[in-house]
Amino acid sequence: MRARPPAALEHDAVPWLLVVALATTGPHAEHLPAWLTLLVAAALLWRTWLWHQQRRMPPRWSLALLVIAAVAAIGWQFGSLFGKDAGVAMLVLFMALKPLEMHSRRDALVVIMLGYFLLLTHYFYSQSIPTGLWLLAACTLLTGALLRLHGGAQPVIAIARQAGLLLLQALPFMLLLYLLFPRVTGPLWGLPQDAHAGLSGLPSQMSPGSISNLTLSGAIAFRSRFAGEIPEQADLYWRGPVFDEYDGVTWRASRQHGRSPAPAPVIEARGPAHDYSSILEAHNQRWLLALDVPTRLPPDSSLAATLEAQSREPLRIRSRFSFSSVLDYRANRMEAPASLQQALTLPPQGNPRTRALASEWQSRPPARIAEAALTMFRQEDFHYTLRPPLLGADAIDEFLFDSRRGFCEHYASAFVFLMRAAGVPARVVAGYQGGELNPVDGYLTVRQSDAHAWAEIWLADEGWLRIDPTAAVAPSRIEQGIVAALPAGEPLPGIIRLDADWMRDLRNRWEAANNTWNQWVLGYNPQRQREVLSRLGWPDPDWRSMTASLAVLCGLALLVVALWTLPGRRRDDPVQRAWQAYCAQLGRRGIIRADWEGPLDFAQRVAREKPELATLTSEAARHYAELRYGEGDGDSDGEPLRRLQQCVQRLPPQRRRKT
């Protein structure tokens, strides 16, 4: 094919492309370094000014220099040119600079294609419902820009309507592809380092402040729906990581479990099992936050020796899991000696006053020792607060004997230290406590603000027994949640302190909508696809049959769209149709009306050539002429029309031609 010179870009089409550039780069300002945002804004403003003044664009070499400098700066800023954030920064840079060398329609097309791609990158950062709506709006804008490029000048409203119509017609294809396109679980290759930055959740180790910081977030950690009754609020202990190693400041999980495979945990259920499923937000860790303690686990997960459910891979996308848990249980009555030893280990030095107190209690039976510690918390002047004073080197001593103000991590930590010093095996368990029922969809919502830490001690007959020292200090924390437990001045996020009923209701509705969105749109993975298809009566789809049916259905949809947009046939009016039917009948009897022949002329010719049809034809022609050209509003009562239609039926049956 002969290469044509690229069509020039119309001056009036440029604003569309500038708006496209602005709309696709603008939302990224949130994650980009400030200098890049400024550069983008400057480039777009410059281009707008050039457009307005009808000036020439800068020479290529100056743009090339600018690009090289900016790319170098991006490489320096992000430490690499690859990876998610650096890649987005590069795309944004190109999007801002490409309009400065936009001469032809082809350049403009590149801008729009880049824009489509940039839209995708927004979903690295958010896939919420507003982002989804923004998708539609931005798509309409970009498609409108394409229409403006190739369809010439039109009012903005007309272009927007046309773009909307095109997208509306594309929607069935999107739904079909979304439903049936064989899904692959990513990633296809190793993701760059920064792919999962910014996922928050329980910390993998606990030092003073690590849980209270988390509590400041109203973000949802996970949502659960129970098959039966929801257990009592005070029984909702969602088990996360177990910390059994202490260095005087930080609690962490000991390494021993990794080295020698610990014996599988033994759980004796003493109460009914609760079935439920949870949708966990991605937190980039392996724990699954099952209700203490899980007896049935989802596939691809296991129960650690310390009783927490773990998935095989860190949780990097929002996922759904089904569990069964018993709330009344005995666990690991025959605990491995190494584990017990670990549960008694303390740092060699530090906290002498606590050790002295513990040694007073040492002679008592273990259950009594725990009771003594809880009694101390309950009866003496301990306070539950998010803003404890800073503690020094002997943190536990200072907390127990001086400040006496702390959050759950302080109480759990001090309690476990006391137990170990008194010779009772003990460990810290982190997780979430409680949850709030959303009456809109029946899901129990657990937020980061429900993060909690408690303790477990091991008794010879009982196995591991949960003791929550916070409950001794602030019982309302366990029974009613953190808002009730904390004094009014504490810095809790507004979202969990909603007082007004209507605001609470609004939030519940919004979160229920989000949950549906998360499950059906965002959580639509290969497994969910199989579930949906089997519910639609397709028991075992494989990718071949899915692709085949997808092709067939898309073809059908294409046909529907083609018929829909088919040039609308000129709708003949019934008068015309009846007259044409009559003439067609005469045509079969050998008299063909010429295009130029008027009804009355035609009737006269018929009278000459086929006298037997003369009366009827002249009647039909008269009716037709009256309806068509007559003065009166003939077709309002439909009578002349009906008579014209009857003429067709009154034609004598056609005689068979002699052969």
Add this chain to the structure above:
Amino acid sequence: MRRRERFQRWLFHLARDEQVPIVLTQRRIFIVPTSGGLLFAVVLAVMLIGAINYNLSLGHALTFLLAGLGLVAMVHTFHNLFGMRLTPGRAEPTFAGDLARFPLAVENPRQQPRRALEFSFKDQPVVTADLSPQGRATIAVPFVTHQRGRLDPGRVTLTTRYPLGLFRAWSYPYPPFSCVVYPKPLRTPLPAASPGAHADHRQGDSGQEDFAGLRPRQISDPTRHIAWKAVARRSDEQALLVKQFAGGAMDELWLDWWLTPGERGDEDRLSILAGWIMAADEQQACYGLRLPGQEIAPAQGDAHRASCLQALALYGEVEARDAR
């Protein structure tokens, strides 16, 4: 090569369209993705990989929406041509080197508008047109002429990339267009008039040289002979008056092939004759044309000029008028 030609002839329907109006049916419309469309496909593939790799559900949705948009755009591009009706008109003669304009009446029978329709002959300038719903328009499809003769511009290429520029649909209507292209006039001094060659035949005829009086205008009188001043003076009368000239002794001008310089080529000699015709016409002379084997009697007026120029344009072409 011949097989390929035959294939193209079959595929693109390259025979002349004898029936008018030419209706663009499904069989006559071809569609392929443009380079922009290919770029779009590549971008979609990369987007799909990105969406899979980062598990972006909305990324999947966006990619699928755009894929659907591409398919829909294909249908719309096709429909932008489908069902159009074209009726060729008669092209006005033109001089070689000028633009011949072939009028093509296009009709849009459907309820939606059609936009960005590009008409062109092969390797010729493009004109763009929009059609309103159920609208019609006459497109003058341009053709830059180079040589005199009867011009067959060949098939029209009717292209559209509307709405999104991702696909290019085109059709090759081949209307029975034809245009007479006169030789490019070459201005040289007029030959001398031969006085009174036919003077005796024309005694008493109304000539144009000497003013002889006024008479009521007849339909056939040229407007430039109307005596506007006299008419204005006698505003009470209905009829226009024309000046009457006594042209009995009028000179006749023979523009003769043999008077052109013989050392020049045939085409140049035709151009010189064309230049003479134009000059004589401007001077309102009465002139005749002599070509080898052909002679046009002296006369004047636009029709005479046209037939003289046409004789030059078709000089040497055997079929001449009878073929059509």
